[in-house]
Amino acid sequence: MDITHPHNIATHALEKTDKIFLVSMLDIAQKNLDVYWVLNEDSPHIIFVNVDVPEGKAYWLANHTKNNLIALAQYNFLKADFFLEKPIRVQKLIDLLKRISTEAPHLFLKTEMASKNNDVDIDLVLDYSESETEVFDPSLYLTGLLIKAVQSRTAQRFSLANSSSFLFILPEQDSCFTKNLDFSNLTDEQKMCYRSHIKDIQTEVVNANTIASITQKQGLKKYPIESFLWASTLYASRGRLLTGYSTKSVVQLKRWPDFSIFAHDPEHFRIAAFMLKKPIRLETIALKTGLSIEHINNFFNAAMINQLIDIKSNNENITHKQAQKESTKATEKQSLFKSVLKRLTGE
Amino acid sequence: MRIIVKEIKLVFTGSMGAGKTTAISTISEIPVVNTDVRTTDKARLRKETTTVALDYGELTLDGGQKLKLYGTPGQQRFEYMWPIIIKGALGLIILVDDAADDPVADLAIYIKFFKSYLEDMPTVIGITRTDLKQGPGMPAYYDYLQNQDLQLPIFPVDPRQREHLIMIIQTLAAMVEVV
Structure with a gap:
């Protein structure tokens, strides 16, 4: 030894x-x-x-x-x-x-591990001048501020980038409070807010009573914190993967994301279906669904931050050739479901 | 030449009181045809009426095709009807009442019964009445599915909300690609 x-x-x-x-x-x-x-x-x-x-x-x-x-x-x-x-x-x-x-x-193999003191990480990050990097660092966005609030058990108000949007976090209730949101149809302005860099987010420590009073007065709605960890990560990722992962990473969803509380577009259901069924490479999902790898990466990051992902060993047993062949199959069932959805949504 | 048009149907199954009739009512364009009768056994404590044969609703698709919405009777003694209803379905929706006495056992009944269909048929599990916070909560269902080695979409739903039913259909549509 x-x-x-x-x-x-x-x-x-x-x-x-x-x-x-x-x-x-x-x-x-x-x-x-x-x-x-x-x-x-x-x-x-x-x-x-x-x-x-x-x-x-x-x-x-x-x-x-x-x-x-x-x-x-x-x-x-x-x-x-x-x-x-x-x-x-x-x-x-x-x-x-x-x-x-x-x-x-x-x-x-690493000589230096990331600091185990996350408070220090995030404080350092506050002085960080933004530069777009190859990887997604959640601590530079609303995600990081939410995590920090949870860690410190501090109720806070976040005012988001050049807009009237705001968000209260109340860690003791595992909740956030904001105006009514439709997670299946967030506006472009809302998406822009959730992708805000921390330098564009004003934070203010508030107490629980203040939140309760404002919530009642303004008719705010209560949401799980996970909803905003998801939204911030999804929109702030901009196609970049979390550190340590690549498009060759083999992943599997631990469970289906609850899209009633997670911002989504229709394609996220397709990504989730592939990610749930069996271990699969991120790049294979892109190939099979015909979606951009950036779209897949954003979803992966949001699911990862919410602990919905298992990382598997690299033994995915499907070749790209097979995947391509399967992706071109337009099944009768798919078109029937499309027809049902068109009828229900009126789109 | 006679053209044979296959029946297009979705099947809602699950425990008594889980909201099958409500779910069908939420999306059907016709009043739901059902055979509800007053409950006479201990189930009466939870529900005044129950479906003894099946629920039926409809949705007209492009081209005039009818999507038929079937709800199976919730009480287990009518399970002999389930294979007849499920045959040829486009998808299966299992609803479980989280506020029931033993909802995980309820889910197990339907998983066991429909296991042979799960490989080939898009299936979604909706957990209802989670807002009452009387049940075991979602982790208990996740654990059950994991123990069964089943990768099925499962999430809380409110069968009264059209958006939730749309989410179920979106999930079924996505699962078509991977079954």
């Missing part, structure tokens, strides 16, 4: 007893592992997050796309790829660490 290059573990939101358990179990587990694991909060390769507490859950929500988080909880309600059950048991810890070493070797 090479103890000169240990794999570093950090923790987030762990209760004292859990941390003591982890340290002692790690000590016992060590003799059964090929790699030397050590608790090192400064430059972690992996982070155990206690998702049973709100702080840990918020941290998970903000950072799970970095793929170096291990959910620690009584049961795996977040469907995390890497999960450790509480109370911690030695054999399960050994199995988990072995799995991480073999299934996520890329985590240990």
